Amino acid sequence: MTTTRGRAIGQGVTWMARWSLRLLLVGAGLVALGWLIGALWSVVLPVLLAIVLAALLWPPTALLLRLRFPPLAAAATVIVAGVVVLGVVIAIVSASVSGSIGQIVDSAIAGIAAITDWLSGPPLNLAQSDLDDALRQVTEQLQQSVTSIASGVITGVSGFASGVVTALLTLVLTFLFIKDGPRFLPWLIRVAGPGAGGHVAEVLRRVWRTVGEFVRTQALVSLVDAVLIGAGMLILGVPLALPLAVLTFLAGFIPIVGAIVAGALGVLVALVTNGFTTALILLVIIVAVQQIEGNVLQPILQARSLGLHAAVVLLAVTAGSTLFGIAGAFLSVPVAAAVAVVLRYIDEELIRRTSPAEPPTDEAPVEPSAGAERSPAGD
Structure with a gap:
């Protein structure tokens, strides 16, 4: 027709x-x-952070389970050990910062004096009176903004209290996830049935495996970066080397953007305290370490790639930081990887259902019931 x-x-x-x-x-x-x-968000953020921490802490928990530890004792031991390690790191970093504040302040004052001399000399040739007037205007503006500054301090205190609550909730959820996580998928399949429950369980199993590999790989790569860059700072005599190394480790969990920010901060501190030559040498060290990370460590340590293009990673980090701040930037890549896993599973199901060789079915492959030593996602 x-x-x-x-x-x-x-x-x-x-x-x-x-x-x-x-x-x-x-x-x-x-x-x-x-x-x-x-x-x-006050509920979603602790849950997401707890999932990431559970993925990071699951290997030692699984080791204790294989050593016949009860789930409660294994989870409690890993959580307590993690809190102790974190407390020791915070104490060391705090001592390092407090011991270097005087040197940083003196260097900053010298840097401001050098900038003032440069402004008063050629080619700008600004008169000292002009600089004094500018300084007076800035001071008056600050004095007029006392109310705003006070309200900002109150807001900061409120945010700190909220952060403490979020940290405690995240810690409790992490404990519960690594203690009772292996029971979740069998319960989900039993409640939802082998059809829908099987599909959801398979997706969650793949998401958990992908996120766990990403978190553990990034932790190892970030640790190598922090050790190498921190050693370079110590050799060059840059103050605050330990806090900057810790910041480099944490920033490593935010691909692309984190490395740039942490490196720029380290170079800035070196420039203010040690001069241009030291800052340039540190910049070369940071660039070299980042090249080793991108071309050697990542391909070797990441056995299974996330399958995300660099543009997707950059857009995910930008969107996460814009919508939810630092926490969004930190969680953006694991969330993007999880979404990619879901899309790949849907694509596999579409191919399987439209293939002429196999009739479509609503059943998903379901593994045997998870034992005590399996991961929270059934691995």
């Missing part, structure tokens, strides 16, 4: 309208989901 031109155009418009409506509904659902996450 021959289709007329008008009918063909009408069918195309109908198809476009139908899919446009579907996309609008999907977009509305995503907007609603984003609004819900923002409204419940």
